[in-house]
Amino acid sequence: PRAPPAAIDRRAPKFSFAPTTRSGRGRAPRLVVAAVVVPRKSEDAPKGGERASSSLKLDDVMRNVRASLRLDDRGVASTGMTWGEGVFLGDPVRWALRHDAGSFTEEAVGPDLSYVSTHCAGADEVWETDHTGYTQVVQLDDHEASLLAAWARTGWWAHPAAEHDVELELGAGAAADGDDARPAPHECEVTIRLRAGGLIVASMYVDTREWLPTRMRMRVCGDDESWSYEDWKNVGATRGGASGDNAKPYPALTTLKGAAGGTQTFRTDGARANSGVGPGYYRRPGTLPGDALGGPERVDPGANPNRFDNAGSVRFDARKRPEVNIEEAQSSHVLVRPLIDGVDVGPFILDTGASGLVISGAAAERLNLRSFGEVWVSGVAGKVPCNFRRGKTLELGPITIDAPVFMEMSVGGIVSGSSEPVAGIVGFDVFKSAVLEVGPGGHPVRLYDPNVFVPPVTWDWKPLLMVSNVPHVAADFAGAPRGKPQIFMIDSGAGGADCIFHARAVRDMNLEKLLPGTKRASSRVRGVGGSGGESSGATRAYR
Template sequence: MALKYTAVAAMGMRTACIRHRKAVLRLLEHGAGNPFLNVRWTSSFTGDVNAVHPIVFERKFHAFTNCKNRASISGQVQAESQNIGVDWMENTENIQLISTALGMEHYFANEVVVLRGKAMVCGIESEWTLQWGMNGSFHEMFKNEELTFEWGYDGKIIWHADAAGRVSRLELDEGEVRLLSTWIRTGFWVTEEAQKHLDIQQERAGLSAVLHSPEKELIFSVKLKNKQVVAHVIVDKDTCLPMRMSFQKFCFRDRWKFSNWKTLLSDRDCRYPIFSSRASSSVGQENFKIVKVLVEVHEGLETKLPIGYPGSVTIPRDSQLHPQILLDNSCPSSVQMRYAKSGHYMVRPIVDGKEAGYFILDTGTGCLAINRKKAMQLGMHGFGEVYATSISGSGVMRTQFFRGKSFEIGPLKIINPMFMEVNIDKLLKDVDGLCGFDLFHGSVVEMSPKHRTLSIYNPAEYSSIVKTKKYQLQWQRMFLFDNVPHVLAKVNGKEVILMVDTGAAGACLMFPSNLVEGFDDPEVDAPTVYRGRRMMVSQADYGNVGKFEIAGHVFSDVVGLVPNKSAQKMGMSSYCAGIFCTEMLEHFTIIFDYAGRRIAFLDQRRKKSK
């Protein structure tokens, strides 16, 4: 289960960056950098989740040139492993053998298969239902006393509904992983219909050692046509049944196992794995057990799932504990932001009726988060388990949820808010938590560093507010990946996707080290960046982006940070080239409209007199 709780923000200290900048700028004089991502995009935006996607995706980068001994390297990034596939005929025959072993020919176009069982999700035993049709559509639900999560696909839109019933379209890697994993788990991937949408290749050599596959197993690489994410499916040669499935999901592995295949329907020879498990560094361990299988026949010739894309911002939840979001128009829309020495922007919410410490405004966090100490002081209920990833390179941390009574900031009030536990107070004094996705999802949010204000508006009323303020807005398409906003930008003239992370302090732009080459000169020491109050030391390089453009606003000589190799891809989407960080915020008033999947940048730079 792909929980959308990506945390925690990079805690780079702005003061430390200033300390090293003078020396870094002298190094930059030896040459300008040229990182870029070579992507051709479709020209139109139709509103479809798949309408804006790379047609050609080639990672080609020039290094930032930080010192005289570092050459600017350009080259094609090679695949992780080079494999020689089998011929087309053998590949097709083996796919057919798998389809026959699963009994896929016994299903009909107007049927819906329903699996019911038990699952261990977020460390909590849950009721589990998965239903799918022969057109590839599906709906999956986990439900327990604390949480309800849903995923679905109606043939056009891949979507998710969280514990609060908030509906999101799944995009980029997130949508591809959900679609591929469900199609493989249900067997749809080997049907004739699925071949219209998938590229499936049997691997003859190369991957066996990587995936620890013995000779009695076949390996298939499965991906959506013209898309990025690849699933590796390991099939038993004797039974022709899937045994394992593996994703390289952004920077983390995601592995599935299937066992104890049985025929559970008396009238047809279809096989199902009674037990399946998922092990992921982003969600931990999940276990599934099929208890009952039903086949529902629908009138007509095509499958119609009982639950399709909701088409609304929220859907009902029957649990009394589920988070509820309210907007009180009688309250002032704006609250003051504080600018911290660390480079973060913070607000002071009221939590469970009491004024809390500061919470960092962090679009890079896919939820609300709170310090354990503060949660215990407020008597919050802790439950479950969740795994958080960090863009700072510190990897994955195991943590839990806390359930509060209320969370209030300006006109926004959340009843029964869910927090993820973080220990951010070890890095920043007087900070009790993070304001992430939950603050932004149901509202239009204006963040104005220049005026030190955060404004929260009802989306239905925002168009009239724009007229009153006489804004000239140019809305940009916004992607959400792991509940974190992403936008199109240009780096040295090349169009890329960047994460917008208002919690990533200490830099203007940030690029992962494995997408930028040329920092391997052993004779030159990289500058040291100090992170947080305890002076956690990390190595990083600085480079100069000659020209940067976002939403039509152009900047010259923008400083980019490249963390050391321990950060790798920093938990980013494989479509993402880098991060738009807090030092760029001061140039804009940024307007977030999560529900409308759009974002606007109002330029606050002083106009040069003619």
């Protein structure tokens, strides 16, 4: 379950190979765009509320927004569906967004990638399904960002009945950093956050001439997501839609822009004033990762042949032992040698801090892996663009992954003292449907089938938080603010450091004065994306 916000501090070190775009979301800092002016002469443009006054108040702003979005009109249903074409992580997709009050399901399907993101009103969680069919409950920043992004698109954020879900305030605007954070002369800012301790604050900018949203910004996992909503039309203006009298407006083009790059687009081809599904459509499929604390529950595969299969594309060979052969490196990285399409192309870093699979360009070319799409990946050296590569199989110990998807990027310089150049990184895609055991010092490494695995009684299980497919735990340390646990990533790919604090954490928590011991000489942190695979900056080390 999600840890209570009061018990943890999210301003924690984050070093991950996490895509800067999350599902339909996604998972970057600035979007500099002019506010969209809705054409008054267009027959498709929805009718607006009152014009702005010189002194705005939240109640007046929201009354006008609800009038323009027709949220107060009892003749307009609070359910609906929009659909169209778009681009997700560089892959063309067909998408659909269904909603009924606070419930929603967003689906996108492309030739290589797909996702589903769903929330059922009255439940706390959001669950997502990736292109392999693997489904999980999203947590912390991912959870809040998924709700805010979807409710912004469906209009639920402004609905009178949403007062139990979100808190609204009139934004200061001018106090924000960056020109794109300030409202334009014809805009006002409304901030949105989840009730019951929501930490992410989304800034919704509203055109005060038409009282319709033009753009939204929110900071997630250290990066700013920027959405724009353009060319508002009525549902009744599309083929098969409702009549104009009870039609709802929607943006014909929604765009999400990332920090250092990466743009996701959702162009609407059609809409209707009903979702076409019943309430049960939004309910999640059985027990999912992220539901319960403690160790995995043993399940008898034969007890219920109709049980929910959440293995994704991962298969276990019961004839093979769980042990994985490893190689050591001077940089303290743990290296394994998976077979890609039956070929050993070199050692891969076993990295719990990687949100997926990574392969070097040389290894991908040797295997002739097909290239597609684009993703911006964040590592200790910053954000770098890379393409996807798809193989036929990946084999590691008892595990086989069908049709694995790799991110292609340089991994040179990360590891020192290895027998040969590193060919890639093994991350979340291998771990997601397995129980991973890594012993002290990086050995032994074992992969167990969770459906038949019986954990030793001596194992002490801890709550695991997944953010952007990377595991985190809440941990205590001397000098923690208010004595409360802070969130740390479990990153086996960091190489040589027992604990790394983000510079912001050192500053905000005043850790330089609290860390005992003697400051040592600066050292290099090696990570993906820098020159030669090294980060562009040094770290100060303490013992």
